[in-house]
Amino acid sequence: MMHSRLLINQTEMPSVGFGTWRLEANSITQSIILDALKAGYRHFDTAAFYQNELSIGRAIRQSDIPRESLYLTSKVPSHIKDPQATLDIFEQTLRDLKTDYVDLYLIHGPAPKSERHESHRYNKGNVDVWQVLEKLYLEGKARAIGVSNFSLNDLDNIRQHASILPMVHQIPFYAGLDQQALCEDAHTHRMIIQAYSPLAKGELVKHPTVIQLATKYQKTPAQILLQYCLALGTVPLPKTQHQARMKENLDVFFDLAEDDLQTLKHIEP
Ligand SMILES: NC(=O)c1ccc[n+]([C@@H]2O[C@H](COP(=O)([O-])OP(=O)(O)OC[C@H]3O[C@@H](n4cnc5c(N)ncnc54)[C@H](OP(=O)(O)O)[C@@H]3O)[C@@H](O)[C@H]2O)c1
Numbered sequence: 001m002m003h004s005r006l007l008i009n010q011t012e013m014p015s016v017g018f019g020t021w022r023l024e025a026n027s028i029t030q031s032i033i034l035d036a037l038k039a040g041y042r043h044f045d046t047a048a049f050y051q052n053e054l055s056i057g058r059a060i061r062q063s064d065i066p067r068e069s070l071y072l073t074s075k076v077p078s079h080i081k082d083p084q085a086t087l088d089i090f091e092q093t094l095r096d097l098k099t100d101y102v103d104l105y106l107i108h109g110p111a112p113k114s115e116r117h118e119s120h121r122y123n124k125g126n127v128d129v130w131q132v133l134e135k136l137y138l139e140g141k142a143r144a145i146g147v148s149n150f151s152l153n154d155l156d157n158i159r160q161h162a163s164i165l166p167m168v169h170q171i172p173f174y175a176g177l178d179q180q181a182l183c184e185d186a187h188t189h190r191m192i193i194q195a196y197s198p199l200a201k202g203e204l205v206k207h208p209t210v211i212q213l214a215t216k217y218q219k220t221p222a223q224i225l226l227q228y229c230l231a232l233g234t235v236p237l238p239k240t241q242h243q244a245r246m247k248e249n250l251d252v253f254f255d256l257a258e259d260d261l262q263t264l265k266h267i268e269p
Pocket residue numbers: 018019020021022045046108148149170171195196197198199200201202203205222223237238239240241242245248249
């Protein structure tokens with residue numbers, strides 16, 4: 001049985017998603033996605049920026065898994081801050097994924113990455129893009145909408161102008177990374193946090209404290225790190241191209257003691 005989380009609009013999101021960043025557009029990615037579907041993943045995180053939506057769409061079609069059992073997230077690229085360009089890239093995503101809706105559509109970033117420190121310059125553009133997401137939501141083409149990599153100021157800007165508030169915030173989240181302010185914001189506004197890079201891009205599986213806890217709980221380091229994300233109320237999006245790790249990263253429903261969660265919260269890289 002797949003565990004799931006309920007969003008503020010009562011739609012359900014599977015509690016663990018499969019990350020697809022850096023999986024390129026090719027037949028290898030197609031077979032990785034097919035393996036992930038076989039391993040039991042139903043929730044996939046992609047983005048127009050990843051340029052792999054066509055391979056994901058092909059794998060889904062090949063799998064014969066009904067669309068309604070899948071949860072697909074995509075994102076409008078950070079550099080697009082224009083309504084028509086947002087609609088165009090969204091339609092391309094639907095064509096590539098071979099679907100007529102996404103389960104979740106996000107603004108990938110408040111500004112192009114190199115300009116994120118001055119994202120206020122994009123306040124108007126972000127509101128323009130958000131209004132397109134609201135329209136897609138009302139038309140049923142995006143079953144939920146949200147943002148990624150936003151600061152508190154970027155969130156305030158959207159909320160000042162929104163008629164539908166962001167339901168999800170996708171941010172980097174892993175043991176030792178303090179995201180308290182964004183987590184408090186999400187709690188206040190009843191947004192789900194999606195934890196990206198939940199293994200710190202693979203770095204934290206080698207951390208001695210994580211290895212010690214893995215021994216204590218008879219789990220793997222990755223399972224400790226993913227349960228940490230779940231215990232803190234987030235939805236982790238681990239990426240792997242290996243079949244054994246796909247299964248390992250889904251088998252993450254157990255309890256960590258409160259003091260071990262605190263240890264993980266404060267580990268240093
Ligand atoms: N919104 C955004 O701006 C944003 C930014 C970054 C990421 N994301 C999303 O979040 C997803 C995950 O983040 P990420 O790819 O940065 O990093 P991650 O999931 O934290 O780590 C991936 C790395 O960990 C390794 N790994 C996976 N499972 C493992 C296991 N059980 N044991 C040991 N090593 C393991 C993988 O290697 P192998 O593949 O070789 O197994 C890969 O090198 C992305 O794919 C993407 O969907 C979103």
